[in-house]
Amino acid sequence: MGRLRGALLPLAVFALLAAAPFLGLGAGYMLNLLARGMILGIAALSLWLLVGGGGLVSLGHAAMLGVGAYAVVVLDAAGVTEALVVLPAAVLVAALFALLTGAVAIGTSGVHFIMITLAFGQMAFFTAGALSAYGGDDGYTLYGRTTVLGARWPEDRLAFHYLCLGLLAATLGLVQVLLASRFGRVLRAAKENxxxxxxxxxxPYPYRLAAYAIAGGIAGLAGLLLANATEFVAPSYLAWQRSGDLLFMVILGGLGAPHGAVLGALAIVLLEEWLAEWTEHWRLIFGPLLVLAVLFLRGGLAGLPAQLRALRRG
Amino acid sequence: MSTQLLLVQALNGLQFGVLLFLVAAGLTLVFGVMDFINLAHGVQYMLGAYLGASFAAWTGSFWPGLLLALPAALACGLLLEWLVFRHLYDRDHLSQVLATFGVILFLNQAVKLVWGTAPLQVPVPSLLEGGIALMPGLQYPVYRLAILAAGIATALLLWLLVERTRAGALVRAGASNRPMLAALGVDTGRLFMLVFGCGAMLAGFAGIMAAPILSVEPGMGDSVLILAFVVIVIGGIGSVRGAFVAALLVGLIETLGRSLMPDLMRLFLAPSPARQAGAALASMLVYVAMALILAARPRGLFPARAG
Known part of the structure; x- marks a missing residue:
């Protein structure tokens, strides 16, 4: 019963996302926004695996996403847009980058891990800015979006929406399977004690490093999707502020359950947009909302149902 | 590159390092003593710069502006402590990070609302205008030397406070073992306020002094914040001495790297790619240095925490 109740919130969110195109939210702009939320949800989920699963607080996770996006750029410049090539390339290159940097970073812990991951993220950021062949600081506009077996259906907004939704659900499933496996239990044990x-x-070292590489690969997938959604890639994708944003999504969502990362990502993306539509000074409201969320939502958004139930029981 | 230019860049680096130290000193104490990660510390630096600029414009002179802005920066820091930070001391680091990020968003936007998005210019005080000949044919702005002197004087004062007074002993004790300090009956709440207020005022002071040589704009604290974190991690969290050494080191690496790296790359590359690669490498240099130092000394150059 408890398990079922725990799954209610994520199921409701996924049902809403699936129904969104039929709820009058089919306007192109709204679908773009939701796609962005789901893509960042995938990236936040991969970060959740590190923070919530392994206690590894990374401030360089946007670099993994950026490496995936730049893999798309390099292949695009070479005229390759086929998903059968681009997808493994983006995932593997990001996972490899995570493996190499993680091999050094995993040796440290606490705030030093945060700073080392930040350092690697910044190195990747400045490297991207120096890639003059791919636009340097100005970024790179893709010639074409990724095709699947030569077909261009992912360019269709509705198809892309369901593609992102499917990948988000698959990522959530993967993270949950990983957590429940022997690998995940060792990872959590090493975090707790x-x-x-x-x-x-x-x-713990090999388990943490494997988790870091897996999270990097998933973030690379998110990078591929983000490059496709915007048809543009810039070094700003790798900036430490983006890494911070991902971390804030994870914290706001809550570390109790992986679906918190999805809730956090959607909440931040949608709230930002709605507040920004309402007033140009939306940060005056958004900032204090984050403070209030920390002070009063002890378990994050994912812990909200349990907190409400406890409140009702008194 | 001539020795003269090198000397000028080295002085610029030291002067930047001193500003970094003023921001990092408060950050390292707040982190070391209260185990509190305050991302909003960079905003204190920005607030200092804006308050200094406004009071200077209002009174028509830099000095009364400085005198008015310092207590105002202190008041802002204490108000934030009372409103928000106080409720976060017993929370985990991640909650602190998210909540103080919320404070950054709010204050950056509030500054835009009050002062507008255009950068403010603050004139160099007339007393410290002009340059001074350090060597034949080498002019260096007096104001930048004054920043260097003021920063070193503040560092000395802070060192005396921390090493030679009773309050300083409590601060050091807090950085090395906080639960023990509380168990000995020290009112940690009051100590925290003192540390927090001092830290906020130091960051504000750095902002006021930087105002005439940098442009005062919203978000100016964000880049300083990240470098200040690099400084306190290199120096050892909770150590004022470590923060001082690390701040000068980071200031020198950052400034010298920017001027030397493109020239260095020109030895291997054509001018245009050399400029680009040099700039990228120069920006990375600080982070490479941090990674190397942490690899050799995982707890920083001067670890403060016992055990």
């Missing part, structure tokens, strides 16, 4: 995990004979 590293000494004990080590005493039981588990060296």
């Amino acid at each position: 590293p000494q004990r995990a080590q005493a039981l004979g588990f060296n």
